[in-house]
Amino acid sequence: MRIFKFLFTLLLTLGLIWQMSSPLQIGDKSIPPLGKIFNPFSGFWANGESIQQTTFKPMSLPGLSGTVEVVYDDLMVPHIFAQNITDAARVQGYVTAQHRLWQMDITTRKAAGRLSEILGERTLRIDRITRRRGTAFAAENDLIGWQKSPKTMSLLQAYTDGVNAWIDQLSPAEWPIEFKLLNYAPEAWTPLKAALVTEAMAETLCSWEDDVESTNAYAQLGAENFEYLYPEWNPKQQPIIPDTGQWIELHPLLPPPFAASATRALGYSSPEDSPEEYPHDGPILGSNNWALSGSKTQSGKPILCNDPHLNLSLPSIWYQVQIHTNETNAYGVSLPGVPGVVIGFNEQIAWGVTNVSHDVSDWYNIHWTSPERLKYKLDNEERSVQFRYETIRIKGQPDLIDTVRYTVFGPVTYDFDSESPLRNCALRWIAHDIPEHSAFDVFLGLNTGKNYEDYKNAIPGFDSPAQNFIFAANNGDIAIQTQGKYPVRGQQQGRFVQEGDRWANAWHSYIPAALVPSMKNPSRGFVFSANQHSTPPSYPYYYLGNFEDWRSRRIYDRLSRVQNATTADMKSMQLDNFSQRAADALPTMLHLLDRTQLDASGRKMMDELAQWDFRYEANYLAPTVYEIWFDSCYAATWDEITALESGGKTPKTDDLAASKNGKIAMLYPDAWRFVEMLQTDSSSLFFDHPNTPFRETAKDIVLESFKQTQAYFQKNPDKKVAYGISKGFVIKHLGQIDAFSRLDLKMGGHRTAPNAISKTNGPSWRMIVELGDVVRALGVYPGGQSGNPGSPYYDNMVDTWASGNYYELLFLKKPDDSSNRTLGKQVFSPK
Amino acid sequence: MKNTLIASLLIFLLGNLCHLGLPWWGLAIIAALVGFGVRSHAWAMFFAAFLAGFSLWYAAAWMADHDNGGLLSAKVGQLFMGLGGSELMLVSGFLGALLAGLSALSGKFARNMFETKQSPRQRNYLQQRRRR
Numbered sequence: 001m002r003i004f005k006f007l008f009t010l011l012l013t014l015g016l017i018w019q020m021s022s023p024l025q026i027g028d029k030s031i032p033p034l035g036k037i038f039n040p041f042s043g044f045w046a047n048g049e050s051i052q053q054t055t056f057k058p059m060s061l062p063g064l065s066g067t068v069e070v071v072y073d074d075l076m077v078p079h080i081f082a083q084n085i086t087d088a089a090r091v092q093g094y095v096t097a098q099h100r101l102w103q104m105d106i107t108t109r110k111a112a113g114r115l116s117e118i119l120g121e122r123t124l125r126i127d128r129i130t131r132r133r134g135t136a137f138a139a140e141n142d143l144i145g146w147q148k149s150p151k152t153m154s155l156l157q158a159y160t161d162g163v164n165a166w167i168d169q170l171s172p173a174e175w176p177i178e179f180k181l182l183n184y185a186p187e188a189w190t191p192l193k194a195a196l197v198t199e200a201m202a203e204t205l206c207s208w209e210d211d212v213e214s215t216n217a218y219a220q221l222g223a224e225n226f227e228y229l230y231p232e233w234n235p236k237q238q239p240i241i242p243d244t245g246q247w248i249e250l251h252p253l254l255p256p257p258f259a260a261s262a263t264r265a266l267g268y269s270s271p272e273d274s275p276e277e278y279p280h281d282g283p284i285l286g287s288n289n290w291a292l293s294g295s296k297t298q299s300g301k302p303i304l305c306n307d308p309h310l311n312l313s314l315p316s317i318w319y320q321v322q323i324h325t326n327e328t329n330a331y332g333v334s335l336p337g338v339p340g341v342v343i344g345f346n347e348q349i350a351w352g353v354t355n356v357s358h359d360v361s362d363w364y365n366i367h368w369t370s371p372e373r374l375k376y377k378l379d380n381e382e383r384s385v386q387f388r389y390e391t392i393r394i395k396g397q398p399d400l401i402d403t404v405r406y407t408v409f410g411p412v413t414y415d416f417d418s419e420s421p422l423r424n425c426a427l428r429w430i431a432h433d434i435p436e437h438s439a440f441d442v443f444l445g446l447n448t449g450k451n452y453e454d455y456k457n458a459i460p461g462f463d464s465p466a467q468n469f470i471f472a473a474n475n476g477d478i479a480i481q482t483q484g485k486y487p488v489r490g491q492q493q494g495r496f497v498q499e500g501d502r503w504a505n506a507w508h509s510y511i512p513a514a515l516v517p518s519m520k521n522p523s524r525g526f527v528f529s530a531n532q533h534s535t536p537p538s539y540p541y542y543y544l545g546n547f548e549d550w551r552s553r554r555i556y557d558r559l560s561r562v563q564n565a566t567t568a569d570m571k572s573m574q575l576d577n578f579s580q581r582a583a584d585a586l587p588t589m590l591h592l593l594d595r596t597q598l599d600a601s602g603r604k605m606m607d608e609l610a611q612w613d614f615r616y617e618a619n620y621l622a623p624t625v626y627e628i629w630f631d632s633c634y635a636a637t638w639d640e641i642t643a644l645e646s647g648g649k650t651p652k653t654d655d656l657a658a659s660k661n662g663k664i665a666m667l668y669p670d671a672w673r674f675v676e677m678l679q680t681d682s683s684s685l686f687f688d689h690p691n692t693p694f695r696e697t698a699k700d701i702v703l704e705s706f707k708q709t710q711a712y713f714q715k716n717p718d719k720k721v722a723y724g725i726s727k728g729f730v731i732k733h734l735g736q737i738d739a740f741s742r743l744d745l746k747m748g749g750h751r752t753a754p755n756a757i758s759k760t761n762g763p764s765w766r767m768i769v770e771l772g773d774v775v776r777a778l779g780v781y782p783g784g785q786s787g788n789p790g791s792p793y794y795d796n797m798v799d800t801w802a803s804g805n806y807y808e809l810l811f812l813k814k815p816d817d818s819s820n821r822t823l824g825k826q827v828f829s830p831k
Numbered sequence: 832m833k834n835t836l837i838a839s840l841l842i843f844l845l846g847n848l849c850h851l852g853l854p855w856w857g858l859a860i861i862a863a864l865v866g867f868g869v870r871s872h873a874w875a876m877f878f879a880a881f882l883a884g885f886s887l888w889y890a891a892a893w894m895a896d897h898d899n900g901g902l903l904s905a906k907v908g909q910l911f912m913g914l915g916g917s918e919l920m921l922v923s924g925f926l927g928a929l930l931a932g933l934s935a936l937s938g939k940f941a942r943n944m945f946e947t948k949q950s951p952r953q954r955n956y957l958q959q960r961r962r963r
Contacts, residue, residue, distance in 0.1 A: 002940065002943045002944045003944055005940045005943070006937065006940035006941050006943065006944055009933065009936050009937045009940050010937045010940075010941075012933055012937075013859065013863075013933040013934050013936075013937045016929065016930065016933055017856050017859060017930070020855075020856075020926065020930070021856075034926060035855050035856065035926065035930070036855055038888075038919075038922055038923045038926050039849075039855040039858075039888065039923065039926070039927070040888050040891035040892040040894075040895055040923055040927075041849045041850055041853070041855065041891060042854075042855050043855065043923075044903065044907050045891070045892050045895040045896065045903075045904075045923070046895065047903060048895050048896065048898065048899030048902060048903040048904070049899060050898045050899065051898070051899060051900040051902065052898070171852055173852065177903075177907075181910075737910070738909065739906045739907065739908075739909035739910045740906055789902075789903060789906050790899060790902060790903030790906075791902075792900070792902060
């Protein structure tokens with residue numbers, strides 16, 4: 001009798017323990033193990049950090065050659081004082097992991113195509129595409145390149161060991177909360193993961209292309225219309241490197257004899273492609289940087305500014321750090337997972353980056369010689385593919401082994417999707433190449449650099465993602481260089497999908513370092529970039545890209561006009577909500593709008609718009625109205641293209657036929673071209689609606705879209721709100737957990753304004769550096785140094801950033817520099 | 832009665848050893864041992880352990896939350912259908928209570944198997960026999 005009672009109760013108890021250790025499935029929601037999560041000793045309660053004070057435990061790290069002191073300031077920025085670069089890297093790895101371990105894990109998982117391991121089947125397609133695009137392949141090639149330099153590898157290994165020293169001493173109670181919620185354990189850091197971090201940036205910044213859309217547009221519209229609608233050069237552009245006659249004497253490398261540009265129209269675009277940001281307006285991820293020479297500043301010394309625009313997340317993509325060694329005293333932002341300071345300054349120089357935005361991804365149509373696709377035709381030969389097997393682990397399911405075919409051009413990415421127009425195309429992407437130098441060697445060169453020569457020697461190793469490196473020094477020098485590895489192209493090569501059956505179409509050579517555009521100490525007194533064209537068309541090499549048209553013009557205007565500049569002027573520029581696009585388009589649209597055709601409320605709306613100063617301020621109503629009007633005006637104009645997109649003429653060749661949806665990916669004209677047409681060609685045939693008997697002009701389109709806008713707000717009065725509310729700006733947690741996100745902010749700014757805040761993207765770091773005998777800097781990013789939602793340093797800088805304020809960056813010379821801003825010191829001793 | 836109190840206190844005090852890095856079900860072992868070692872009726876033992884487990888997990892959660900200024904619990908609450916910090920503490924307390932209660936009961940029934948427990952009738956008869 002008694003034994004039954006005992007066994008029954010025991011079973012109940014064990015059953016309870018087992019249930020509390022396992023995740024629960026309720027509908028489509030997965031609840032983490034209740035016992036693990038809710039117990040106060042090792043569950044989520046343990047992740048709450050004290051708000052009263054932080055204690056810094058001394059630590060001994062094997063491999064250190066000397067003691068390293070880390071001073072933390074009131075923003076939890078670590079100021080690392082080490083004797084040499086290797087010790088500094090080791091400790092940088094440790095402290096970065098201390099604050100951002102889960103971010104480092106999820107970022108590298110995404111880049112490696114390993115999300116399904118922890119998230120299950122729902123991320124399988126994303127993982128497959130990532131692998132097939134060759135991101136992990138690119139990372140492996142990075143490592144091959146880096147291993148050529150023992151100095152690079154020892155630095156990387158020291159950083160890796162530092163990260164692992166942190167991980168090794170973690171008890172499960174101390175795991176970051178995301179590991180607990182997703183129920184998996186942190187794993188060791190490796191040098192390959194550092195490569196994955198840099199490749200993740202490359203994927204973000206230099207994977208852009210629109211070969212399929214252009215190919216289809218050319219095939220559907222014909223050469224004349226194509227050239228009319230999609231000119232490559234905007235005459236109002238202010239390129240990064242103007243033509244000062246420096247290219248006249250150049251002997252550029254000859255481009256290849258480029259044959260057969262477009263292929264047949266290719267049909268439906270892969271569902272992966274996010275719908276083109278509509279209207280087509282250049283990169284939504286971009287950045288600004290500029291440097292003023294002493295001739296334009298009040299101090300007489302240069303000022304350098306940089307605000308990279310990226311997807312905003314919590315934790316932030318950046319991590320502030322100061323690194324002081326016998327060779328360097330550098331402060332700035334770093335990328336978690338990679339040693340060094342990426343954007344910042346030291347006691348002599350300052351530097352920053354913006355994205356160059358060149359197209360360095362080309363698709364090649366492979367001519368298979370058999371249905372099994374084992375061999376393909378290349379000139380007169382038959383080549384065999386190389387197979388790469390990607391094993392994708394899926395939580396709760398058996399592994400998937402994906403077979404990827406690699407050609408001489410690159411991987412065939414979409415052949416598993418019979419509806420993709422790219423299913424027989426191989427991807428040639430610059431990031432796949434084995435690098436000559438590592439990216440962080442370049443940044444190390446900048447961290448330790450003292451002058452222009454050091455800068456010029458450091459950056460040529462930087463291949464991808466190509467960046468506009470801006471520079472300023474105490475001695476007054478300013479410079480900028482559009483640094484990257486660029487293929488030498490034939491005219492228009494890379495605009496369309498190319499035939500992969502002839503080697504002549506491949507990339508054979510790259511623009512030599514000496515001919516990469518650069519500028520030093522121009523007489524105009526400033527250098528700048530905002531993702532616009534690197535050069536005017538007179539530059540001897542052809543290139544193409546996703547260039548910006550509005551911010552750059554505004555920044556150029558302000559830099560030209562500014563005199564006796566101070567940091568206040570710089571702040572005002574970084575926070576400038578003025579949109580050049582609105583300034584160009586709105587007066588034209590108002591001029592074209594026939595007031596006599598409007599009712600009373602229409603005239604009122606028109607007058608209110610006419611009062612607007614083209615600034616996207618959060619408390620203004622006009623931007624909300626204008627956005628709707630501009631977008632519908634654009635959409636009404638390009639109805640022909642939309643019609644071609646959804647089941648217009650389909651190509652004749654049946655193996656490349658459009659998908660069952662009948663959709664064909666089409667290119668839409670740039671917004672600047674649209675505005676130009678409104679201004680100079682208002683009776684263009686494109687303003688006509690083909691399906692009406694009447695021949696419409698721009699006036700009709702403007703009127704029609706204005707009335708549509710009125711109707712929209714009549715139907716949705718709750719949408720007629722201040723811009724800050726309608727914008728819907730959010731900073732999301734990296735794991736898309738709303739509870740850890742900031743969803744409450746009402747922001748102004750616009751992608752076409754210098755303050756390029758859009759719904760989820762914006763200035764991820766704002767930095768202003770005043771060079772001089774004592775370098776002073778201001779900075780802020782929308783996040784916090786800690787990636788722990790339970791820390792008071794998780795999002796403590798968000799409100800400062802949102803209200804347009806900055807912090808004075810604490811640039812210490814010695815660890816014991818007295819400051820009321822330091823919280824404490826952490827000492828690392830050699831073991 | 833006295834034993835019940837002792838059991839409860841023991842579980843609560845020893846349960847604090849969980850701060851030292853025991854696995855989260857460490858409380859179960861402690862409660863089971865106490866349930867085995869301290870003589871008590873089954874229901875009393877369950878109740879004592881339930882109370883102790885609740886107090887232990889609730890108090891520990893409360894301390895952590897207080898130290899943190901309620902920062903994290905406010906966010907985590909949103910993950911669980913908008914619960915507040917104090918409600919999350921109650922959930923923790925209840926889970927700890929259930930765990931301790933059932934474990935202690937298992938220990939008690941294990942003890943039962945080893946004890947030669949006499950029924951009151953049997954005891955009466957034996958006492959009467961001894962008196963003679």
